[in-house]
Amino acid sequence: MTKTKSRPVPGPAGSYPGGKDRTHASPAVRVSGLRHEFDGRLVLDIADWTVSPGGHCLVLGPSGSGKTTLLNVLAGLLRPTAGIISISGQDIGALGPSELDVFRGRHIGIVFQTLHLVSALSVADNLHLARYLARLPRDESRLHRVLDSLGLGTLAAARPRTLSQGEAQRVAIARAVINDPTVILADEPTSALDDDNAEQVLDLLTGQAEACGATLVIATHDRRIRDRFGALLELGGPE
Amino acid sequence: MNLLTLSIAYIRDRALSTVLNLLMLALGVATIIVLMLFSDQFTNRLKQDSRGIHLVIGAKGSPLQLILSSVYHVDIPTGNISLKEATRIGKHRLIKSAILLALGDAHRGFRIVGTEHGYPALYGARIAKGRLWEKPFEVTIGARVAEVRGLDVGSEFAGAHGVAGTGAEHERNPYRVVGVFKPTGTVIDRLIMTPVESVWIIHEIKKKHKAASPMETKQAPEDREITALLVHYRSPIAAISLPRFINRNTGMQAASPGFEIKRLMALVGVGIDTLHGFGLLLIGTAALGIFIALYNAMQERRYDLVIMRSLGATRGTLLRQVFLEGLIMAGVGTALGVVLGHAVTGLLGQLLPEAKAMGLSGVVWLSEEWYLFLLAGAVGIAATALPAAQAYRADIAVTLASR
Numbered sequence: 001m002t003k004t005k006s007r008p009v010p011g012p013a014g015s016y017p018g019g020k021d022r023t024h025a026s027p028a029v030r031v032s033g034l035r036h037e038f039d040g041r042l043v044l045d046i047a048d049w050t051v052s053p054g055g056h057c058l059v060l061g062p063s064g065s066g067k068t069t070l071l072n073v074l075a076g077l078l079r080p081t082a083g084i085i086s087i088s089g090q091d092i093g094a095l096g097p098s099e100l101d102v103f104r105g106r107h108i109g110i111v112f113q114t115l116h117l118v119s120a121l122s123v124a125d126n127l128h129l130a131r132y133l134a135r136l137p138r139d140e141s142r143l144h145r146v147l148d149s150l151g152l153g154t155l156a157a158a159r160p161r162t163l164s165q166g167e168a169q170r171v172a173i174a175r176a177v178i179n180d181p182t183v184i185l186a187d188e189p190t191s192a193l194d195d196d197n198a199e200q201v202l203d204l205l206t207g208q209a210e211a212c213g214a215t216l217v218i219a220t221h222d223r224r225i226r227d228r229f230g231a232l233l234e235l236g237g238p239e
Numbered sequence: 240m241n242l243l244t245l246s247i248a249y250i251r252d253r254a255l256s257t258v259l260n261l262l263m264l265a266l267g268v269a270t271i272i273v274l275m276l277f278s279d280q281f282t283n284r285l286k287q288d289s290r291g292i293h294l295v296i297g298a299k300g301s302p303l304q305l306i307l308s309s310v311y312h313v314d315i316p317t318g319n320i321s322l323k324e325a326t327r328i329g330k331h332r333l334i335k336s337a338i339l340l341a342l343g344d345a346h347r348g349f350r351i352v353g354t355e356h357g358y359p360a361l362y363g364a365r366i367a368k369g370r371l372w373e374k375p376f377e378v379t380i381g382a383r384v385a386e387v388r389g390l391d392v393g394s395e396f397a398g399a400h401g402v403a404g405t406g407a408e409h410e411r412n413p414y415r416v417v418g419v420f421k422p423t424g425t426v427i428d429r430l431i432m433t434p435v436e437s438v439w440i441i442h443e444i445k446k447k448h449k450a451a452s453p454m455e456t457k458q459a460p461e462d463r464e465i466t467a468l469l470v471h472y473r474s475p476i477a478a479i480s481l482p483r484f485i486n487r488n489t490g491m492q493a494a495s496p497g498f499e500i501k502r503l504m505a506l507v508g509v510g511i512d513t514l515h516g517f518g519l520l521l522i523g524t525a526a527l528g529i530f531i532a533l534y535n536a537m538q539e540r541r542y543d544l545v546i547m548r549s550l551g552a553t554r555g556t557l558l559r560q561v562f563l564e565g566l567i568m569a570g571v572g573t574a575l576g577v578v579l580g581h582a583v584t585g586l587l588g589q590l591l592p593e594a595k596a597m598g599l600s601g602v603v604w605l606s607e608e609w610y611l612f613l614l615a616g617a618v619g620i621a622a623t624a625l626p627a628a629q630a631y632r633a634d635i636a637v638t639l640a641s642r
Contacts, residue, residue, distance in 0.1 A: 068639075077549060078636040098553040105551015112639070116546040120252035121245070128240035134551040138240065175550075 026089035028053040028215035034083030059219040061235030067219035071185045076100045088182045105134030109176030111186040117160035124156040127178045134179045146174045177208045186218045246564040260528040261572040267521030268576020276584045288426040289496035291361040297467040302494035309467035319464035333477035341438035342466040344398035349384045351398045351431045353438035362425045369418030375436040379418035383428040530622035537626040545638045557630040565623030573615035
């Protein structure tokens with residue numbers, strides 16, 4: 001079972017440059033009475049946790065503490081054993097499977113630890129695919145804005161297998177923000193990076209989250225980045 | 240971006256395996272198409288060549304041989320029959336018309352048929368150049384004979400003994416071309432037609448080893464023989480009684496082209512069915528190939544599928560995408576096979592003399608070919624079902640955790 005320590009700090013109020021006005025909205029993320037068991041073992045136990053709209057929160061903990069499980073639960077990729085998860089006021093547990101998929105596509109952007117770009121598609125098509133699957137119209141201008149803001153303007157036609165690790169990570173971030181999500185979830189985005197690159201990736205993530213007014217939740221065991229975040233949810237190691 | 244472009248992107252991403260699987264499916268379909276086109280056109284040709292001929296009367300022997308030699312001109316005759324007896328039968332009340340045929344000679348692979356003007360008329364043959372034969376040793380030739388042998392009105396040639404035209408040539412009694420028929424798409428195209436008297440004179444000379452006037456026969460009418468009598472019934476009732484009457488009460492045999500061709504097709508059909516089975520086996524192998532390709536692709540892409548779910552794709556979307564991919568492969572493979580099958584059939588029709596003579600064409604569409612697309616759809620769905628089910632059932636969190 002994991003122990004949790006939370007230090008919630010409200011996110012910045014008001015509107016965000018280039019983003020949506022999410023002032024006075026319900027908490028971007030609300031977790032209540034969350035418990036998740038795996039193979040009869042309790043791997044996640046969070047009594048109450050919220051993140052304000054536009055806020056940035058770090059979920060910190062060692063390997064096996066349930067960070068990835070928490071992100072999967074927040075994304076609706078995993079149904080918890082018990083508890084309520086609300087994203088922008090929507091109880092995602094109340095949604096049917098297809099509704100949940102659609103909700104996820106529209107409201108949640110995910111940057112996985114292993115980037116998982118679709119290798120058969122170009123960089124631009126990876127982003128177009130994200131909009132298509134979320135049932136959003138193709139938007140070339142938004143695509144180019146996002147790619148340019150991440151320094152990927154010249155790589156739109158490139159295949160993922162030709163990209164460097166850093167470029168691929170930026171494409172994964174671009175894909176997470178292309179649908180203008182409410183919440184961005186990033187799993188261990190800096191774990192394999194040196195200090196400088198870790199800083200750069202965090203700058204990109206926070207910059208993109210602010211640009212679209214999204215709430216950013218980063219799960220990591222990387223204590224180097226602890227001080228960059230005011231809000232913290234610390235998960236203990238497995239007992 | 241939509242499911243179609245996504246499916247095409249995935250197919251292009253594994254180009255080699257896609258091409259090999261498509262090729263295998265196309266070969267299976269093409270094999271079936273060639274067989275379908277061949278058997279359809281062969282059957283049609285057999286029907287066309289026997290149109291208007293209800294019964295063939297000839298010497299006793301194999302009835303199929305009689306039909307093949309006297310209607311289709313592809314086998315040696317069973318023997319000769321007496322002209323007197325044939326003429327007597329030809330006047331039977333159940334017979335509307337009867338046409339004499341006298342075979343025995345040929346010119347470089349094309350048969351010389353001693354007959355009457357009613358014979359080309361049976362096939363609606365029309366003169367392209369010159370006229371119909373009138374006197375012995377005048378011939379009117381089919382379009383294919385003129386084309387292949389380079390004969391034209393006024394040309395002369397010697398017939399050779401034997402229906403293959405490879406025996407001794409009757410050089411002292413040359414034939415003269417007086418007319419050429421327009422192409423008919425029937426057996427007429429490859430025949431050389433002359434009065435029956437020509438055949439009698441040639442063979443009378445041969446028998447007696449003495450010179451005779453090439454323009455007349457000294458043989459007594461009661462001794463004359465012909466090869467066959469092509470009969471057109473006056474009424475359908477004749478089909479019941481006439482063949483039995485001839486076979487029981489005369490020294491001749493009567494054979495029905497329709498019946499014998501059914502028998503022939505039953506024999507040939509075994510071979511065609513075997514080849515059909517081979518074609519289906521190729522299609523089955525191709526289906527297995529598509530299944531293996533998709534199955535492996537799904538294993539490699541299980542993270543892609545999870546990512547698509549995380550991007551908002553429903554299980555149904557994934558299911559449709561995988562099915563679409565299989566259907567595209569099956570559809571394209573089938574379309575390629577259909578094109579290939581028609582092209583090969585057309586090519587065979589140009590390259591093989593027998594196929595050319597038969598008028599085998601690749602530019603023919605059979606309604607049965609649509610069923611091949613239905614079959615392709617079934618193949619696509621069957622080959623895709625398991626990979627699609629895997630994509631549908633994939634547990635996102637478990638798959639991600641396994642990475």
